[in-house]
Amino acid sequence: MCKKQARKAKSYQLFSFLIKSPMATFHCLSSSYYHYKNCNTGFVDFRFKRSSFVVRCERASCCNQGSSCVERDEKRRLRILIAGGGIGGLVLALAAKHRGYDVKVFEKDLSAVRGEGRHRGPIQLLSSALAVLQVIDGNVAKQIMDAGCVTGDRINGVADGVSGKWFIKFNLLNHAMKRGLPVTSVICRMALQDILLNGVGLDIVRNKSKVVDFMQDSNKVTVILEDGQHYDGDVLVGADGIWSKVRSKLFGQEDAKYSDYTCYSGLANFVPHYVDSIGYRVFLGLNQYFVASDVGNGKMQWYAFHKEPPNNTDPPRGKKKRLLNLFGHWCKEVVELISETQEDMILRRDIYDRDMIYTWGIGRVTLLGDAAHPMQPNLGQGGCMAIEDCYQLILELDKVVKSGLDFQQSNEISTMLRRYEKKRMFRISTVHAASRMASKALTAYRPYMEFGSGSLSFMLSQYISSPKITKPSVLVVRAFLQIFMPQFMIWMMAGHGFW
Numbered sequence: 324m325c326k327k328q329a330r331k332a333k334s335y336q337l338f339s340f341l342i343k344s345p346m347a348t349f350h351c352l353s354s355s356y357y358h359y360k361n362c363n364t365g366f367v368d369f370r371f372k373r374s375s376f377v378v379r380c381e382r383a384s385c386c387n388q389g390s391s392c393v394e395r396d397e398k399r400r401l402r403i404l405i406a407g408g409g410i411g412g413l414v415l416a417l418a419a420k421h422r423g424y425d426v427k428v429f430e431k432d433l434s435a436v437r438g439e440g441r442h443r444g445p446i447q448l449l450s451s452a453l454a455v456l457q458v459i460d461g462n463v464a465k466q467i468m469d470a471g472c473v474t475g476d477r478i479n480g481v482a483d484g485v486s487g488k489w490f491i492k493f494n495l496l497n498h499a500m501k502r503g504l505p506v507t508s509v510i511c512r513m514a515l516q517d518i519l520l521n522g523v524g525l526d527i528v529r530n531k532s533k534v535v536d537f538m539q540d541s542n543k544v545t546v547i548l549e550d551g552q553h554y555d556g557d558v559l560v561g562a563d564g565i566w567s568k569v570r571s572k573l574f575g576q577e578d579a580k581y582s583d584y585t586c587y588s589g590l591a592n593f594v595p596h597y598v599d600s601i602g603y604r605v606f607l608g609l610n611q612y613f614v615a616s617d618v619g620n621g622k623m624q625w626y627a628f629h630k631e632p633p634n635n636t637d638p639p640r641g642k643k644k645r646l647l648n649l650f651g652h653w654c655k656e657v658v659e660l661i662s663e664t665q666e667d668m669i670l671r672r673d674i675y676d677r678d679m680i681y682t683w684g685i686g687r688v689t690l691l692g693d694a695a696h697p698m699q700p701n702l703g704q705g706g707c708m709a710i711e712d713c714y715q716l717i718l719e720l721d722k723v724v725k726s727g728l729d730f731q732q733s734n735e736i737s738t739m740l741r742r743y744e745k746k747r748m749f750r751i752s753t754v755h756a757a758s759r760m761a762s763k764a765l766t767a768y769r770p771y772m773e774f775g776s777g778s779l780s781f782m783l784s785q786y787i788s789s790p791k792i793t794k795p796s797v798l799v800v801r802a803f804l805q806i807f808m809p810q811f812m813i814w815m816m817a818g819h820g821f822w
């Protein structure tokens with residue numbers, strides 16, 4: 324068995340151990356178990372249970388025809404409308420489906436989701452996000468982990484872009500194992516979307532369904548699609564990404580913020596000699612940084628960020644040349660990856676985020692994922708946070724269902740949505756701020772003292788062949804990061820306090 328297979332087998336062993344071991348499972352799921360225990364329903368069978376309320380209005384057509392809502396004998400199911408079938412929308416739909424809720428996902432263009440995937444490359448899923456997926460649907464989580472590549476079992480960290488020397492290293496494996504969590508992995512975004520989509524089912528996800536508006540009153544919320552169809556529900560969740568229509572309808576149109584960085588991404592058919600020891604590495608430089616990650620199957624994914632104004636473009640087949648100009652003097656690990664990548668495997672996009680908002684909804688409507696809190700990708704957290712949002716939201720929805728109140732009459736839905744937002748706010752604001760801070764810190768990274776061309780520079784050059792003296796501030800920052808960063812990474816990967 325080659326080292327790679329052995330590594331994957333190790334991770335599967337850990338995964339199956341988590342699934343099989345009652346202690347580990349209890350540890351891993353203890354908090355969710357607590358929630359369900361409190362709700363008087365067991366973890367294993369909660370997804371097969373249905374709420375027992377009388378249906379007042381089940382079908383959109385019923386309300387659309389203006390008829391009054393009809394009391395039915397069927398069980399009343401919570402009706403969840405989701406705008407957007409990206410990572411967040413699909414994970415929430417999966418959780419809702421397993422609980423027997425009536426869920427509909429409106430996605431404007433499924434092929435665009437995957438096209439977008441091509442642009443964005445693989446996605447890193449930290450232990451916390453993988454653990455949420457396991458709790459929501461063990462089978463889907465297993466498929467995701469099978470299709471992914473474990474990176475958390477090797478050295479990950481930050482290095483100087485020019486010298487290649489490590490600045491700081493993280494140990495993601497020990498902390499995941501200690502907490503009984505799955506190990507951080509990366510997965511092709513398109514594969515992730517496909518697995519989630521299959522899990523949810525095309526009867527729930529409506530393609531070519533662009534949400535253009537919604538209305539709400541005290542009894543229901545109605546979503547309006549571009550083609551004029553409208554659907555009623557008890558809750559509307561805007562999971563429609565950074566350019567969210569639901570968000571702009573709730574809080575008004577506002578421009579997204581340019582991060583000051585354009586991002587080139589590339590996928591190389593290349594196996595570097597360090598692949599068995601290093602998972603991902605961030606290389607720092609002044610006004611530019613470079614992220615490289617093993618993504619399995621003999622491929623390496625990289626992102627090259629460069630500080631410049633938005634909307635710049637490259638001449639045809641000019642991306643690789645430009646990148647070699649920008650990064651050509653960096654360490655060989657960086658230059659090698661760019662050189663090994665075919666021109667047509669390099670893509671470019673400008674990076675945007677938005678300021679944090681501290682209310683994500685009004686009445687029966689809320690937001691999750693990028694619609695609520697788009698963040699810069701330098702910590703690789705946006706998707707993970709969207710997945711965690713889903714879990715918090717579904718836990719709050721469960722409470723309303725268990726309360727036995729009538730979803731149409733009750734203010735409880737609105738109270739529950741605000742509670743979900745409040746519970747997520749601290750973690751999300753911290754990660755959002757950290758992503759912006761990381762971006763600022765990366766911009767200012769200047770590791771060596773500069774002596775210009777004056778007499779000091781001349782004197783130094785007489786005694787030192789290469790007058791590179793590390794700035795004292797860099798040493799202080801490094802010491803700070805060496806203490807703070809591993810703690811922060813542990814906090815991020817350990818999750819929201821679900822376990």
Ligand SMILES: Cc1cc2nc3c(=O)[nH]c(=O)nc-3n(C[C@H](O)[C@H](O)[C@H](O)COP(=O)(O)OP(=O)(O)OC[C@H]3O[C@@H](n4cnc5c(N)ncnc54)[C@H](O)[C@@H]3O)c2cc1C
Nearest residue numbers: 407409410411431447534563564692693703704705706707
């Ligand atoms: C370069 C880069 C690298 C990244 N790397 C990572 C990483 O390693 N790890 C990580 O966790 N995150 C990463 N992210 C962030 C991550 O991609 C996002 O945070 C994540 O995709 C958010 O998921 P979402 O479901 O909220 O939104 P999206 O994935 O944007 O999905 C929104 C969906 O809504 C649909 N939609 C939009 N408008 C409408 C409408 N009006 N009606 C119906 N449907 C609509 C869209 O078509 C789309 O399918 C990265 C981002 C970038 C840019």
